[in-house]
Amino acid sequence: MTDGLEFSGLTKRYGSATVLSNVSLHLRPGRVHGLMGENGAGKSTLIKLIAGVVPADAMTLRKDGAEIAVTSPADAAAAGFRIIHQELNLVPQLSVAENILLGQPLPRRLGVLVDWPELARRAEAALAELGIDKIDVWQQAGSLGLGDRMLVKIAAALVSHKGEVAPCLYVLDEPTAALAEAEAEKLFSVIARLKARGAAILYVSHRLNEVMRLCDDVSVLRNGQNVMTAEVGHTSRAEIILQMTGRDVADGYPARSARVAGGEVCRVVAVSSPKLRDLDFILHPGEILGICGLDGAGQTEVLRLFLGLERPKSGQVLLQSSPAPRSPAEAWARGVAYVPRERRSEGLMMRMGTRPNALLPHHAGVWARLAPERTWANDLSGQVGLKSAGPEQSVWRLSGGNQQKVVFARALAGNPRLLLLDEPTRGVDVGAKFEIYKLMRDLSDQGCAILLASSDLPELLGMADRVLVLQGGRQSAILDPAGMAPNDLLHALYPATEMS
Amino acid sequence: MIAYLRQFGTLLGLLVIVVFFAVQLPGTFLTARNLINVSQQISMLAVVAFAMTVVMVMNDFDLSVGSTASLAGVLAAVLFAQGFPVWVGVSAALGIGLVGGVLNGVLVAYLGILPFVATLGTLTVFSGFAFFISGGATIFGRDIPKPFADFSRQGIPLDWLGLAEVKLPYLSLVAVLVLLIVWVLLEHTSYGRRLYAIGGNIEAAHLAGVRVRRLRLSAFAVTGFGAAVAGLMYASRVASANPTQGAGLMLDAIAAVFLGMTMGKEGEPRVLATLVGVLILGILDNGLTQMQVDSYVREMLVGTIVIAAVATSSLGRRG
Ligand SMILES: Nc1ncnc2c1ncn2[C@@H]1O[C@H](COP(=O)(O)OP(=O)(O)OP(=O)(O)O)[C@@H](O)[C@H]1O
Ligand SMILES: [Mg+2]
Numbered sequence: 001m002t003d004g005l006e007f008s009g010l011t012k013r014y015g016s017a018t019v020l021s022n023v024s025l026h027l028r029p030g031r032v033h034g035l036m037g038e039n040g041a042g043k044s045t046l047i048k049l050i051a052g053v054v055p056a057d058a059m060t061l062r063k064d065g066a067e068i069a070v071t072s073p074a075d076a077a078a079a080g081f082r083i084i085h086q087e088l089n090l091v092p093q094l095s096v097a098e099n100i101l102l103g104q105p106l107p108r109r110l111g112v113l114v115d116w117p118e119l120a121r122r123a124e125a126a127l128a129e130l131g132i133d134k135i136d137v138w139q140q141a142g143s144l145g146l147g148d149r150m151l152v153k154i155a156a157a158l159v160s161h162k163g164e165v166a167p168c169l170y171v172l173d174e175p176t177a178a179l180a181e182a183e184a185e186k187l188f189s190v191i192a193r194l195k196a197r198g199a200a201i202l203y204v205s206h207r208l209n210e211v212m213r214l215c216d217d218v219s220v221l222r223n224g225q226n227v228m229t230a231e232v233g234h235t236s237r238a239e240i241i242l243q244m245t246g247r248d249v250a251d252g253y254p255a256r257s258a259r260v261a262g263g264e265v266c267r268v269v270a271v272s273s274p275k276l277r278d279l280d281f282i283l284h285p286g287e288i289l290g291i292c293g294l295d296g297a298g299q300t301e302v303l304r305l306f307l308g309l310e311r312p313k314s315g316q317v318l319l320q321s322s323p324a325p326r327s328p329a330e331a332w333a334r335g336v337a338y339v340p341r342e343r344r345s346e347g348l349m350m351r352m353g354t355r356p357n358a359l360l361p362h363h364a365g366v367w368a369r370l371a372p373e374r375t376w377a378n379d380l381s382g383q384v385g386l387k388s389a390g391p392e393q394s395v396w397r398l399s400g401g402n403q404q405k406v407v408f409a410r411a412l413a414g415n416p417r418l419l420l421l422d423e424p425t426r427g428v429d430v431g432a433k434f435e436i437y438k439l440m441r442d443l444s445d446q447g448c449a450i451l452l453a454s455s456d457l458p459e460l461l462g463m464a465d466r467v468l469v470l471q472g473g474r475q476s477a478i479l480d481p482a483g484m485a486p487n488d489l490l491h492a493l494y495p496a497t498e499m500s
Numbered sequence: 501m502i503a504y505l506r507q508f509g510t511l512l513g514l515l516v517i518v519v520f521f522a523v524q525l526p527g528t529f530l531t532a533r534n535l536i537n538v539s540q541q542i543s544m545l546a547v548v549a550f551a552m553t554v555v556m557v558m559n560d561f562d563l564s565v566g567s568t569a570s571l572a573g574v575l576a577a578v579l580f581a582q583g584f585p586v587w588v589g590v591s592a593a594l595g596i597g598l599v600g601g602v603l604n605g606v607l608v609a610y611l612g613i614l615p616f617v618a619t620l621g622t623l624t625v626f627s628g629f630a631f632f633i634s635g636g637a638t639i640f641g642r643d644i645p646k647p648f649a650d651f652s653r654q655g656i657p658l659d660w661l662g663l664a665e666v667k668l669p670y671l672s673l674v675a676v677l678v679l680l681i682v683w684v685l686l687e688h689t690s691y692g693r694r695l696y697a698i699g700g701n702i703e704a705a706h707l708a709g710v711r712v713r714r715l716r717l718s719a720f721a722v723t724g725f726g727a728a729v730a731g732l733m734y735a736s737r738v739a740s741a742n743p744t745q746g747a748g749l750m751l752d753a754i755a756a757v758f759l760g761m762t763m764g765k766e767g768e769p770r771v772l773a774t775l776v777g778v779l780i781l782g783i784l785d786n787g788l789t790q791m792q793v794d795s796y797v798r799e800m801l802v803g804t805i806v807i808a809a810v811a812t813s814s815l816g817r818r819g
Pocket of ligand 2 (some may be wrong): 043044045086173299399401
């Protein structure tokens with residue numbers, strides 16, 4: 001008899017495409033098992049099978065040697081699986097507390113009435129376990145930022161109530177993609193605690209550093225097949241990347257080849273707005289200005305100054321020496337391209353194909369011309385390394401990282417003069433990330449100015465010429481990344497008084 | 501395979517209905533005369549449904565189309581009764597449809613009122629206004645100019661097709677023309693694709709540079725205009741106008757679009773699919789009337805068919 005969970009023969013087909021073929025995994029108690037693979041390799045699909053949300057074509061599951069069946073989310077819960085899916089799925093109209101206890105029987109008073117104070121107490125306890133006290137549990141979930149939403153989802157997976165099977169497996173699908181560094185650290189300490197309690201953990205991430213640090217074992221999927229399983233101590237970054245991609249891929253940041261030119265693309269003079277204060281910078285052609293801060297420090301709002309969505313109360317925003325655009329439509333028309341932060345709610349029309357999604361801002365003239373657009377969409381897909389079944393495949397069928405590439409392709413398409421990027425590589429795999437960095441470099445070499453808001457500090461240090469630091473909406477510094485380590489930058493995010 | 505069946509199930513349903521009536525009503529249903537007749541009977545519903553498709557592409561609704569149609573007919577008739585020439589009455593009717601549509605558009609796109617609420621409100625306003633200007637009476641007889649009433653009684657001779665005894669009615673021709681215009685607009689212009697983008701994700705479309713408010717307003721204007729066209733067609737056909745005659749059009753039009761949506765790849769409205777929906781409703785109506793089925797039985801049947809079609813298509817879509 002073996003202990004832990006043994007999954008074997010996992011197979012899933014969508015139509016004629018085999019997305020997973022005969023994958024086996026052995027998850028042992030008290031160990032963190034990393035799962036890596038390129039975008040579209042089948043990681044999320046594997047998790048959906050384990051969670052019982054999509055039916056498997058084949059799957060055998062043994063828990064401590066005994067075979068069990070999981071064909072619905074209820075089965076998965078009964079088996080003690082706790083799953084955090086890749087896409088954020090909270091109910092936006094409900095309060096944080098209700099979301100955390102969603103799917104659990106609510107605490108009752110007199111048998112019928114909901115015991116609201118008890119509900120709040122339990123939700124707060126779950127958040128406290130993550131070391132979080134800044135989220136009001138009565139707030140509507142829809143009003144939370146992306147990072148907070150992810151934390152709420154994690155908290156929801158942590159709560160359990162009496163009479164429930166003790167959780168034996170936690171599955172996390174790219175939990176840190178939406179988290180800032182500090183919050184990710186909190187998550188890691190929670191994972192360490194769960195591990196100490198003897199649960200198995202399946203951890204999906206595109207961040208190699210995280211996996212190397214956090215995981216005991218690692219498996220790599222390539223085109224739906226398990227091509228490698230090893231103890232982390234017995235493998236290396238290079239080996240994992242090679243197994244993921246099947247080729248040698250540069251892992252790092254392409255160097256700047258052209259110098260930043262003179263002149264200016266945009267200028268922000270002493271701007272204050274509802275969410276921003278004391279913003280002052282000039283962006284030169286070809287320059288990449290990184291923007292960083294803690295979650296919700298105003299990164300998105302800085303970008304939106306150029307879309308007419310964040311209006312200055314005082315000061316001036318200029319694009320090529322004339323007043324900034326007053327609407328997104330005007331912005332695109334003037335050569336501004338935008339990659340919004342949340343691809344599903346702000347970026348994509350999920351039930352439409354990649355072609356209409358990528359080319360939406362670039363329709364010119366009265367008539368639609370389908371054939372040239374298909375060619376164009378195919379070219380763009382090639383450039384961003386999109387893996388799809390063609391330009392008309394609905395975006396919701398794509399893997400998370402590939403959806404992100406569609407949004408990036410849209411920004412690339414019009415040869416922008418100012419590129420606004422909000423977490424552009426979120427959920428994108430190592431190889432494709434490098435391709436996106438190269439595209440950014442090419443654009444900047446051609447004189448396109450880029451504002452890059454990112455919570456991935458190494459990415460900022462590797463790509464940006466200067467880094468603007470925001471603290472609670474206020475511009476606190478503009479730093480030169482040369483010679484900086486991620487930790488130096490991390491320290492700069494906190495107000496001076498909190499540093500001791 | 502299942503995907504195809506789902507997508508074309510509704511078309512198959514239409515075929516089944518046609519075959520059913522052909523068998524049940526031998527010698528009368530599948531005749532050129534009857535089919536031409538059907539095409540004329542459904543032409544008003546068709547025009548309203550095509551116009552409705554334009555707003556439903558954006559996930560919006562227009563509940564006021566029926567009362568816009570009545571209002572347009574009544575306004576034209578009132579002007580005729582006052583001795584104005586045909587072109588004045590017709591232009592005024594079309595104009596009021598456009599104005600009503602713009603009003604809906606302003607309420608929905610610029611004031612942010614839910615389309616359901618906004619157009620429910622204008623539905624009653626337009627209908628009240630139609631009663632107001634007509635004094636609640638039906639306008640008919642000598643008040644309706646002959647050329648206006650004759651329009652719906654004439655058509656293009658079809659003897660060159662070997663069909664000497666029938667003509668292709670102008671009303672059917674108008675419906676075909678509207679179909680063509682809406683089809684080109686939605687499927688072959690940048691405008692149409694932006695409307696679909698709004699329906700796909702309004703926030704994403706806005707951030708990607710689509711002028712959402714302007715487009716929504718214009719789409720409601722198109723729908724209002726279409727409803728007015730239908731109202732004029734109706735008034736011409738019955739050679740009279742009263743403030744309630746368009747009332748039945750709205751629900752049938754929405755039903756037709758829903759039937760059509762079952763054929764969309766991702767459940768989106770397409771105007772050619774709306775045509776299939778219109779044909780199903782129209783042929784059912786024609787055939788069941790000929791079989792002398794009671795009208796309330798007919799209504800129950802139509803409702804059941806709409807629900808069944810939408811239910812099967814959403815069942816098939818799961819997973
Ligand atoms: N409902 C579906 N219909 C058709 N194909 C699908 C569907 N869901 C997923 N796929 C395909 O299955 C493949 C695997 O997708 P999956 O989401 O598992 O990838 P992933 O490894 O999680 O990638 P990422 O790192 O981008 O999240 C992709 O090629 C995707 O297009
Ligand atoms: Mg995934």
